[in-house]
Amino acid sequence: MNYAVELLKKSGIKATPQRVAITEIIHSSGHIDIDGIYKSIKVTFPSLSLATIYKNINSMVEKKFIQEVSIPNSKPKFEIVKEVHGHIICPKCNSIADIKVDETILRNSVDEKFDKFSLSIYRECC
């Protein structure tokens, strides 16, 4: 079965064509904001409305299917939820790359136990 459809079903979300398209775009882009999703979807799916994207993003976030990546001074982007990792964010163009982080070492570093963390590193890439 299709990757996106499978993901959606696993999360207990009805796999409408719109949701499949949104999921595929987030997945293939890695990190993308609402407007990027909208522009990208419009090409092959002209009837899809912004309101539908917002509604679906919100319920996908609630279901912990996707998560928000906050970016200072810019629109948040979204990514498929996967194992804990960090991000390198370019403060000029706001592009994002994932990085592996060693959770054990981080735990020692902050001298705390925690469930979920997020490490962002800012470096110009352009």
Added chain:
Amino acid sequence: MNYAVELLKKSGIKATPQRVAITEIIHSSGHIDIDGIYKSIKVTFPSLSLATIYKNINSMVEKKFIQEVSIPNSKPKFEIVKEVHGHIICPKCNSIADIKVDETILRNSVDEKFDKFSLSIYRECC
């Protein structure tokens, strides 16, 4: 001389009463969002407008006098720029606490050199 006035002058920003008030509120609260600043200032400074807060926050961020702390699914908060540190953020009430992080250990952990990073840990506090 007043702490806030000193900070402002050091950053080459004219120390108007409004800016002093904004600076003092950010400093004493630790982390606060635009609306919090507005509500807090209104009490003792009823004429101050939201537009003035936005304008000043923007120029203070440009001057690297304060910085934005992004919070998923919520308004960003602002803090006085100081040494590199991390944050513990409560996903329920969005309160923030600073934590020390060991930069050397983090550097090893992510196997990268970088100028500026940000570590957020999410844990319910309420």
Added chain:
DNA sequence: CTATATGCAAATAGTTTGCACGGAT
């Protein structure tokens, strides 16, 4: 068949901008 999702339009919220006035140097 039934419950839920979509798409439109309208409403709301958040932020920025333009401009006239006022205060500091």
Added chain:
DNA sequence: ATCCGTGCAAACTATTTGCATATAG
């Protein structure tokens, strides 16, 4: 006298909501 900041109102942008119709399961 000049420059810059403030405060208001208007403009703009982003996001949410209500509702009628369409569609997945």
